[in-house]
Amino acid sequence: MERWSINDSVRIYNINNWGADLFSVNKRGNLCVHPSPNSKYSIELRSLIDDLIKRKIKPPILLRFMNILEGRIASINRVFKNAIQENNYPARYQTFYPIKVNQQRQVVEAIANFGKKYNIGLEVGSKPELVAAISMSSGSTLPIICNGYKDTEYIETVLYANKIGYDITIVVEKLFELEKIIELSHKTGISPKLGIRVKLSSRGTGKWATSGGEDAKFGLRVSEIITAIEMLKKQNMIDCVKLLHSHIGSQVTKIDKIKTALIEGARIYVEMKKLGVNLEYIDIGGGLGVDYDGSKSSYFSSVNYSVDEYANDVIYQIKNICDEAGVECPNIISESGRAIVAHYSVLVTNILNTNTQNKMPDFEPILTETEKLSPTVRKLVDIHNSIDRHSLREDYHDTIQLIQEAVSLFNLGYLNLHDRAMAEWLYGRIIRKINVLVEKMRPIPEELQNFKLSMKQTYFANFSLFQSIPDSWAIDQLFPIVPIQRLDEKPDIISSIADITCDSDGEITSFVGESGRTKFLPIHKVRKDEDYYIGFMLIGAYQEILGDLHNLFGDTNAVHVTFNKRTNYRIDSVISGDSITQTLKYVQYDAGEIMKKVRDNLENGVASRKISIEESSHFIELLEKTLQTYTYFGE
Numbered sequence: 001m002e003r004w005s006i007n008d009s010v011r012i013y014n015i016n017n018w019g020a021d022l023f024s025v026n027k028r029g030n031l032c033v034h035p036s037p038n039s040k041y042s043i044e045l046r047s048l049i050d051d052l053i054k055r056k057i058k059p060p061i062l063l064r065f066m067n068i069l070e071g072r073i074a075s076i077n078r079v080f081k082n083a084i085q086e087n088n089y090p091a092r093y094q095t096f097y098p099i100k101v102n103q104q105r106q107v108v109e110a111i112a113n114f115g116k117k118y119n120i121g122l123e124v125g126s127k128p129e130l131v132a133a134i135s136m137s138s139g140s141t142l143p144i145i146c147n148g149y150k151d152t153e154y155i156e157t158v159l160y161a162n163k164i165g166y167d168i169t170i171v172v173e174k175l176f177e178l179e180k181i182i183e184l185s186h187k188t189g190i191s192p193k194l195g196i197r198v199k200l201s202s203r204g205t206g207k208w209a210t211s212g213g214e215d216a217k218f219g220l221r222v223s224e225i226i227t228a229i230e231m232l233k234k235q236n237m238i239d240c241v242k243l244l245h246s247h248i249g250s251q252v253t254k255i256d257k258i259k260t261a262l263i264e265g266a267r268i269y270v271e272m273k274k275l276g277v278n279l280e281y282i283d284i285g286g287g288l289g290v291d292y293d294g295s296k297s298s299y300f301s302s303v304n305y306s307v308d309e310y311a312n313d314v315i316y317q318i319k320n321i322c323d324e325a326g327v328e329c330p331n332i333i334s335e336s337g338r339a340i341v342a343h344y345s346v347l348v349t350n351i352l353n354t355n356t357q358n359k360m361p362d363f364e365p366i367l368t369e370t371e372k373l374s375p376t377v378r379k380l381v382d383i384h385n386s387i388d389r390h391s392l393r394e395d396y397h398d399t400i401q402l403i404q405e406a407v408s409l410f411n412l413g414y415l416n417l418h419d420r421a422m423a424e425w426l427y428g429r430i431i432r433k434i435n436v437l438v439e440k441m442r443p444i445p446e447e448l449q450n451f452k453l454s455m456k457q458t459y460f461a462n463f464s465l466f467q468s469i470p471d472s473w474a475i476d477q478l479f480p481i482v483p484i485q486r487l488d489e490k491p492d493i494i495s496s497i498a499d500i501t502c503d504s505d506g507e508i509t510s511f512v513g514e515s516g517r518t519k520f521l522p523i524h525k526v527r528k529d530e531d532y533y534i535g536f537m538l539i540g541a542y543q544e545i546l547g548d549l550h551n552l553f554g555d556t557n558a559v560h561v562t563f564n565k566r567t568n569y570r571i572d573s574v575i576s577g578d579s580i581t582q583t584l585k586y587v588q589y590d591a592g593e594i595m596k597k598v599r600d601n602l603e604n605g606v607a608s609r610k611i612s613i614e615e616s617s618h619f620i621e622l623l624e625k626t627l628q629t630y631t632y633f634g635e
């Protein structure tokens with residue numbers, strides 16, 4: 001076996017660059033998760049999965065590491081605290097967790113709990129999210145900011161909640177919303193706490209850049225803000241406005257875009273103050289990005305700044321503008337979602353098989369008896385028998401051309417099935433021979449670098465891309481994928497990862513590699529009878545809620561894990577994934593009715609002697625059991 005160390009694995013999967021010091025490889029070659037950055041304690045993912053399987057929890061399993069969640073909230077608040085101290089900033093910072101990023105009750109509950117000491121709040125964008133947030137809070141302890149489209153019910157709910165002591169700010173996104181708020185406030189006699197969202201002309205970058213700019217979907221143009229101020233002054237409600245909100249998009253990849261937006265936002269704040277609006281807060285929205293590929297670049301799965309730099313810029317730019325204008329500095333709110341939750345969850349699943357595990361016919365004897373073969377296949381045999389490092393390039397190109405020729409000849413009826421199969425078999429053999437030769441070449445000649453891709457295999461993993469990492473499909477976002485075991489061995493296969501949906505789009509062909517995006521994942525040859533698992537990392541933000549039921553693959557099993565010094569870890573809760581009955585129910589099928597129909601059909605079958613009574617009852621048992629099972633691949 002070629003020499004290989006765990007450091008080589010850390011390097012090729014780029015773990016140190018995207019891992020935020022939360023992931024490492026131990027001496028046993030297993031991937032580990034740390035409860036906090038660089039902690040000497042860690043949980044070995046492979047042992048955890050083996051233990052969960054002993055507890056009859058089946059893969060795919062979504063592991064939620066609650067300590068990481070706590071740590072991310074703490075670290076964002078710490079860097080803002082430092083930035084406030086360094087810049088002598090005279091006001092406070094507060095995080096509002098936007099629950100759209102991951103609304104799972106246990107997740108929001110944990111964030112609300114951990115966040116108590118930082119006076120964390122929740123941001124909501126719809127009526128159902130508002131109700132969820134209200135259910136978490138028992139009054140002013142967990143403040144809420146309301147964005148999104150608001151109808152009468154939404155606004156009235158906020159007003160009455162405010163009346164009984166909740167601290168809820170309604171952010172005005174449209175002028176018609178403001179008219180409704182004024183009307184309902186008069187009707188109920190309840191004064192709202194208001195924010196105004198401004199459409200900055202500054203834009204973010206990457207996939208969500210259109211959330212900013214003058215044609216953004218939400219917010220008031222500067223001219224509309226003037227109208228809003230006049231409307232509120234006329235109604236004696238101007239003192240209700242406490243907050244200025246902006247959001248230039250999620251995953252802003254470039255720090256200079258953030259700075260420009262901060263300057264524009266702060267300028268609007270000081271001008272509004274001068275117009276007599278008693279603002280107390282600037283809410284800079286979300287956008288703090290995550291370095292998914294570890295490239296520290298402005299590529300859209302990365303960011304070219306750190307959280308420290310972000311916090312420093314926020315505090316510095318706002319203070320600078322306020323000081324210049326001689327206006328009191330506001331308290332600062334950020335609605336960071338992705339940066340809080342992305343790291344805390346990992347989906348682990350098993351590899352089912354590969355596209356090369358199929359049994360091949362044995363063409364070996366024919367290699368010496370070629371006279372009956374077609375000339376095209378004979379040429380491939382010659383290459384196979386003679387290839388060496390000197391003829392490599394030419395043979396590689398000839399092989400590609402000959403395999404294409406074989407397919408064309410077959411389609412035209414000049415090649416029989418046997419010869420086409422033989423050509424396919426020879427192609428695989430030649431490519432493998434070339435690979436052995438290429439591996440020994442240093443450096444690999446440029447024209448052969450692409451060759452590696454023709455060695456690419458497809459590994460089928462037990463998951464649905466559409467359910468568990470939909471952004472990989474929808475917007476081509478990169479998520480690190482790492483085998484969780486055998487990282488002390490060289491992964492000598494290169495592969496893509498296909499899911500088990502019947503959709504050819506359900507395949508991942510872009511990966512986080514040593515120096516950015518790669519077209520393949522280095523992976524080990526799965527041994528016979530080995531359970532081999534891979535982990536999809538940094539999937540805590542948006543993926544769970546955006547996931548869909550393609551092919552009726554449902555929610556995966558989810559396990560909440562906390563680190564424990566004595567026992568290494570503790571399973572806090574297990575949330576069972578959807579059963580087949582549940583996913584069928586989402587699309588209006590009723591398990592009881594299904595069973596009734598099948599029973600009727602079976603009775604007819606028994607009556608007409610197509611099936612015995614024993615077979616019929618076996619079928620009923622089987623179907624009853626199947627309806628209760630997990631939607632993913634079982635045994």
Ligand SMILES: Cc1ncc(COP(=O)(O)O)c(C=O)c1O
Nearest residue numbers: 098250251286287335336337338
């Ligand atoms: C208004 C608002 N706030 C906060 C966020 C969260 O952004 P992020 O996850 O980038 O922090 C979003 C998401 O786009 C948003 O629309």
